[in-house]
Amino acid sequence: MKLILIFTLLTSICSAQIKPIIKTYLGDEQRNYYGNSAPSKLRLKWKTHLGTGYTMISGKKKYWSGAGWTGQPLIISENGELYLIQPTLSHKLRKIRARDGKLIWNCDLGDVIKGTPTFVTTSNRNPEQKFLIISGSRRGANADFFKDPAYSLHGISYLTGKKQWQHNSPRTFCNSRDVDASGVMIRGKFCIPTENGKLLYLNPDPAKAKLNPKTGIAEPHIYKQYNLFESIDTKTHSYELSCESSPTVYKGVAYTATGGGRIYGHTAGMFGRKWHFNVGGDLNATMPLTNDNHLLLGIEKEFIAGQGGVMKIKPRGRVEWYHPLPNKKWYEWAGGMVGSPAVNHRTASNISGDLACFAGVDGTLTLINHKKLTPNKRVWGPNQKKQYPSPLVLDTVRLPQGSISTPLFIDNKIIIGYDNGLDLYEVTPNHKLKLLDRLKGPMFDATPVVWNKRIYAASKNGFLYCLGE
Secondary structure (H helix, E strand, O other): HHHHHHHHHHHHHHHOOEEEEOEEOOOOOOOOOOOOOOOOEEEEEEEEOOOOEEEEEEEEEEEOOOOOOOOOOOOEEEEEEEEEEEEOOOOOEEEEEEEOOEEEEEEEEEOOOOOEEEEEOOOOOOHHHEEEEHHHHHHHHOOOOOOOOEEEEEEEEEOOOEEEEEEEEOOOOOOOOOOOOOEEEEEEEEEEEOOOOEEEEEEOOOOHHHHHHOOOOEOOOOEEEEOOOOOOOHHHOOOOOOOOOOOEEOOOEEEEEEOOEEEEOOOOOOEEEEEEEEEOOOOOOOOOOOOOOOOEEEEEEEOOOOEEEEEEOOOOOOOEEEEEEEEEEEEEEEEEOOOOOOEOOOOOOOOOOOOOOOOOOOOEEEEEEEEEEEEEEEEEEOOOOOOOEEEEEEEEEEEEEEEOOOOEEEEOOOEEOOOEEEEEEEEEEOOOEEEEEEOOOOOOOOOOOEEEEEEEOOOOOOOEEEEOO
């Protein structure tokens, strides 16, 4: 009788309108949608505690709180009510009511969750398994890297918060078995890079998962998987080949920037690899698609002779320009950028829709027109082997501290987090950056999200903040 009541309740919920608004990292498969409208103030509306968890780093326990890079919440509309799906460093994926911060459910994934999950709808008729949240995590706080399974990818019911399946990331040449990336659906298959250097195409439907007889855990069906590194990369990168960025989809091809310094374009079809471009470095950033169908790539300083920076690339084509960022030591980084560039064409109204912005690890926020070049200027590329044109820089500002966070660019507003605060800027009609408001104190490594003039931003101080006018 109890099971019948539960099923009836789930069916009733399922019949309500469930609509993803921000369904994966940076909005959707183009990685360029950050919300509908931004506020003009950063007043606190509410905050809720996200907890603390431990993970193993070089054989030692490290305790982290709140949410870190990339850590962006999803926004889901359920029968008119907005909910957030927030990853946390306390091991728990949380469903939170957006209007007041009330916790609906949490699901313990067994280790810290650094990345951003993805909402998917399967063809399953069971309400609990129809709407899924697919989330990565670190390999397992108590898992032995060499001996144990690393169940670092999880399918969780959106309605109940219960695990439906888990994927074991096997050992490879790479020194990681975590999952930080956010996957996407491509022609009925779920596509996601894992940090062991694999690109997976899998069936997210829990009904198609198979029970592993050794572990007793349901594992998803894998259609295809591809390597995201070449054997020669171990000579330049050793075992640091982990893929942390999320794929961007253009014309059915998933473009992924990798830890081995390469960009790959793959499909799930017979001829999987469509394109390969060796940039160099350690590529952590996710690439937004511009309004002229180019990719903007952030490049960190590690493994390259020149400066890190931002590169505009035509998919399966040439490099359009390069903008180097300063070499400056900050924590374990030496320059360039770890976060991702942002573009504004999805929401631009009163200013040009050809703008982009990005924050370097040194704390420089830069505003550019990505379609225009600086006249008579060429700069060395990241490997100092070739010179490229330079984009037209409109303005720069220095943030109080360095940043690995990704800015949000919504119409003429830019929101950017950094090591000891969060800033809100306005882009003026003459394309200059004007500071509107500043929240001082919390560390914002995670990417925030915006909806209806409310900003939802998670900090490593342990709290999720709702900010607005």
